[in-house]
Amino acid sequence: MKYGLILNKNNLNIGDDIQAFATARFLPQVDYFIDREYMDDFRPEEDEPVAVIMNAWYMWHKWNWPPAKNIIPLFVGFHYADHQLAKQPGSPIKYEFLNGIGGDYLKAYGPIGCRDYYTRDQLQALGIESYFSGCITMTIPKMPETPEKGSYICLVDLEEKVANKMKKLLAEKNMDVRVITHNRERNSEMSWEDREKQVTDLLTLYQNARCVVTKRLHxxxxxxxxxxxxxxIKEMEDDIRFDPYYDFLHRTTVTKFMKDEYSYDFMNPPANKDDYKxxxxxxxxxxxxxxxxxxQETRGADDLVKTTYTPEEVLVWRHDVMKESMNLWFDKYRALQVDYKHLVKKYQNLQKEINRAEKQSPELSLKQKIKKIIKRH
Structure with a gap:
């Protein structure tokens, strides 16, 4: 049996490579690196099965689904990108690719281990057997200890005002602070060896910190x-990616932190909760x-495939989903255009009223004029 490792090759966030690192340690070897966004294009050197642990955030490129037949998947840590509910900008296309053949694929290889409750609940609503598995990054082994152990605190991608307050607080205690980001430049050509080194260096830094303060899930x-x-320290409490991890962590919101309405001793930090174990x-x-x-598996890819649809049926399904989704997108765009024109007209009418008020009542302030106009409306 050959083994494949899922990579987000063009990522900005090293968190994707942390997931790949956690996955790779379970594999006897890595024979293939598979681009997360183009799994349907994957072709092994021979027509052979490739076992793949499918912990990842799917699908930004929603048309590249389902994965190629040669991929023999184990779905754990599955999350899919419903951008609006994840509080990110995106199209109105959400989970359309999980209906029909796209959903049949998951049904065939279920139950699907999900990274969060939202994904689990959505899959179940679509008739796909699923459960909360947690994320594979919770299985990472400990890194080596260094002579610096316990001598610094890591601040990772905190909001600027939070980071500034933390630095001031820790400077008063004469504590070394390491300010870190998981962001980096996109580089789809970066080798796995370089990615792995970045991850191990970062995890070794975390391993030897007195504590780590962050808003990053990974x-x-x-x-x-x-x-x-x-x-x-994270403000947005309803971020679907963090449920139930909020319960696993010592935490507070940005608002409470800035008001000193929290309880955590950074110099003598408490042990983490055991809920995740x-x-x-x-x-x-x-x-x-x-x-x-x-x-132990000796069968070929055709014998291990659990789905029944043909490549031709996949193309028809993909065409229909694309057509339906693009029509939805165009309808949404037209509705936004109508709303925009309505708002522009409303703004122009209000501007005219303000100009009239300026001539009729020059003694009033702009604020008083606007209040007067609003009262009329």
């Missing part, structure tokens, strides 16, 4: 696995059993 979860005390152990067992089964 900083916080690896710190749980490393048993490095971690504190999350149940899911960590279940993930390790589940993935290890999958890999052990694949080691």
């Amino acid at each position: 900083c916080a979860l690896p710190c749980l696995a490393l048993e490095t005390p971690v504190f999350m 149940k899911y960590r152990e279940e993930l390790i067992t589940h993935i290890t059993e999958f890999v052990d089964r694949m080691k």
Whole structure:
């Protein structure tokens, strides 16, 4: 059996490579690197099955689904990008690719281990058997200890005002501060060796910190696995990607932190909660059993495929989903155009009223004139 590793090759966020690093440690070897956004294009050197642990955030390129037949998947840590609910800009296209053949693929290889409750609930609503598995980054092994252990605190991608307050607070305690970001320049040509080194260097830094303060999910979860005390400061409480991880972490909101309405001793940080450990152990067992089964597997790709649709049927399904989704997109755009024109007209009418008020009542301030106009409306 050959083994593949999912990569987001053009990522801005090293968190994707942290997930790949956590995945790679379970594999006997990595024979293929598979681009997360082009899994349908994957072709092994021979027409052979390739076992793949499918922990990832799907799908930004929604037309490249389902994956190629040669991929024999284990779905854990599955999350899909519904941009609006993830509080990110995006098109009105959400989970259309999970209906029809796209959903049949997941049904065939279920149950699907999901990274968050929202994805689990959405899949179940579509008739796809699923459960909360947690994220594979919770299984990361401990990194080597260094002579610097406990001598610094890491601030990872905090809001500027939070980072400034933290730096001032820790300077008063004469504590070394390491300011870190998970962002980097896009480089789709970066080798796995370079990606892996970036990850191990970063995780070693976290391993030896007195504590880590962050708003990043794929900083916080690896710190749980490393048993490095971690504190999350994040404002948006309804971010679907963080449910139920909020309950696994010591945390506060940005607002409460700035008002000193929190309880956490950065110099003597408490141990992390144990809530995640149940899911960590279940993930390790589940993935290890999958890999052990694949080691014993001698059948070819055609015999291991669990779906029944043909390549031609995939093309028809993809065409229909694209057509339906693009029509939805155009309808949404037209509606926005109508709303925009209405708002422009409303603004122009209000501007005219302000100009008239300026001539009729020059003694009033602009604020008083606007209040007077609003009262009429």
